[in-house]
Amino acid sequence: MEVCFMKKNFMVILLILCAIGLMAEGSKEATAEKKPVLELTLADTGSGPNSPLTISGTAWKNEIERLSGGEIKVNYFTQSQLGGERDLMEGIQAGTIDLYLGSTGVAATFIPEMNVFNLPFLFLNREHCEEVEFGPLGKEIVSFIDKYPGFKGLAIGGAGWRYPMNKVRPVKKPDDFKGLKWRTMEVPMHLDTYRAFGASPIPVAFTELYMALKLGTVDGQENAPSITYPMGFHEVCKYYTTLPVLLNGDIYVMNKTKWDGLSEKHKDIIMKSAQVAARALNQAFQDEDEKALQAMIEETGLQVYRIPGEELPPFIEATKSVWDKYLPQFPQRLREIALEIRDLGKKYQ
Template sequence: MTPITPRRALLGAAMSAPLAAPALFRGGKAGAQTVRALRFGHVQPPDGEVNRGINRAAEALREFSGGRMRLDNFPASQLGGEREMLTQVSSGTLDLCITGPGVLGSWVRPISILEAPFVGRDFAHKLKMFEHPAVQASFRQLAESRNMRPLDPFYYGTRHMTTRDKAIRVPEDLRGLKMRVPEAPLFLDMMRAFGAAPTPMSLGEVYLSLQTGVIDGQENPLPTIAANKFMEVQRFINLTGHILVPLVPVISNSAWTAMPEADREIFRRAMREGIKLSDDLVISAENRLRDEFASRGSQIIESDRPAFQRALTAMYARYEDVWGRGVLAQLNAL
C-alpha cells in the first residue's frame, strides 16, 4: 500500500478556524534574534522512520526560517507515553506530539474511524478521508474541546500481528492470547472481537513485556517491529494487514496562535519535508522487511484477512453510532 507523494493542505479547514488562546512561545535569543522554539514529544524510537522525518522537519524549519524557528525533538517516550503527552499538548505545556486516530478517538470518538480495521484501500484513499466533512468536523471539535489542532498525517505503515508461541492464521487462533494494543478503545474492541485478551500499554513498555511473557504478542507495522527489535522476542509474523495507519501530529492551540500566518506556512512547509522523508523510508522498509525477517529466522504466516474482516461485522455495526450513520460507507466509497 503506497502513499501518494504530493501533499495537499488536507487539514486546512480544521486548522483555519479561529480560537482564542494565549499567544505564548518558549524561546531564547540567538544573537539579537528571538528564536521561536517548539517542543515535539513522541514515543517513536530514535532510529525509526518517523523520528528521522521529524529530525528532517527540524532541519527544514531552521533553514526555511533563517534560524528564527526551532523544533526540539524528544523521541522514545522521554516526555511520557502517548496519552500523557496528549494531555500536555491539551494543557499547552507541550507544543506537539504525534499519535494515531485511534488514540485521538479517546478524546473525540468519531476520529477513530480513520484507524478502523480494514478501512482504506491504500494511503491515497486514506488521505481523501481526511478531507471528508464529517472528519473535518471532528478535527474542529478536537481543536475546540481539547485545545489541539491536527496537522497533515504521516504514513506509519500497515499493521500486522506478531506472536511468540503460536501462528495466527484465523481469528480463532488468537483466543485467550494477551495481545498488546495502543491505549485506545477501538483497538481494545477489535482485539476482543478477534477473541484475544487486549492489553493496552505504551510502546516503550512493549519489548520488556514480550520478553518477560507479560504479553503473548503485539501488532504494529513492519518498520515499527524492526525499529523496536520485537522479533528478538517474537517468533511469528502474522500478515493480518488489519489496519492502514496514518499518524497525526497535533499542535497546541497556544503554540499555533502564537505564530504569525507567515510562520505557520514556514512550519507547514518544514513538516511536509519531514513527512515526505518519513513516508519514503516507511515504504522502502515495508518493501524489504518481510524477506529480511524471514532470513533471520522469523516465521512468516499468511493470515486469512477476509476471516479477520468478517469477525468485525458486529463491531462495525456498534460503531455506527460513534462514527455517524453512513459515514463509514461514504468513506469507503471515496
C-alpha cells in the same frame, strides 16, 4: 618630504581602520539579521534515529527552518525527553510545548473524533491512507481538532500497521486466530476486533510483553515491524502476517495560542512543513518496516505471510460486528467519513 610621507601613511592607516570598523558593523548587522525571530519547542516519543516518528520529527524541524530562512528555530525533543504521549498532549494544551506529533490512539482521549482510526481495516494500504490523509477527507478530520481548547490541527499521517504476530501457527484466514491469547492495546475497539477473530485479548504491559510471549502467558502480539524488531519479539514468535488490521496513525498539532500569535507567513510555513513531515512519516514506515522484516527473517527464520488484497474480505467480514457496535456512537458526519473511507478502500481489495 618626511612630514608629507608620515601624513600620507597616517591617512592610509586611518582609512584601513575605518574600513575594518565598517566591516565589523556590517558583520554584526548580518549576524543580527540571521538571528531567529521565533523559537518553537517540538516534542514526540520516537524511539530513536530509525523510528518513523523521529524521522518525521526531524523532517518537520528541518523543513520549518528551511522554509523560514532561519527566522524560526525549532528545539526538537524526541525519545520521550519531555514525557509520554499523554504528557505531551497536555503540554500542548497548556502551552509548555508548541508542536507535537503522536498517535491517534492517545489523541482520541483528548479529541474523540480520532477514534475513527481505531476501526479495523479502515485503511488497507499506503495508497489508500494517502488518498485520505492528504485529500479533502483528511483535511476535514484535521479540522475536528480545532474544536478542542488548546489545539490547532495541522496534519494527519501514518501508513504503518499493527500486524499480528504469534508463536503457534501462521495466520492466513480468520479461523487461525481462534483460541489464541493475544496481547493488544487496552483500546475497546482493538480488544473487540481480536474477540471478533475468535482470539482472547489479554492486557500486558508493553515492557513485560517479551517475557509474556516467552512464557506463554500470551501467544501473540500486534505491532509494526519497526517496533517489533528492536523489542526482539521475533526471538520468541515464529509467524507474522502483513494483515492491515489496525493503523498506526499520527496527528500533528500546535498550541492554539502560539498559532494565533503567528504571522500569516509563519502559519503557512508551519502548515506546509507539517504535510512534508507526514509524508516523511509514511515513507519511514514503509522503509523501516521492510528493513525490520528482512532482518527478522535473516536472524531467526521468521515466517512472514504477505497477504494479498484478494484475501482480505473474509477478515473484513469477521470484524463487521465491531463497526456495527461503534459506528452508531460516532457523530453523524464522522460516521459518514468512516463509510466514505471504507468505500474508497474497495478498489484496493
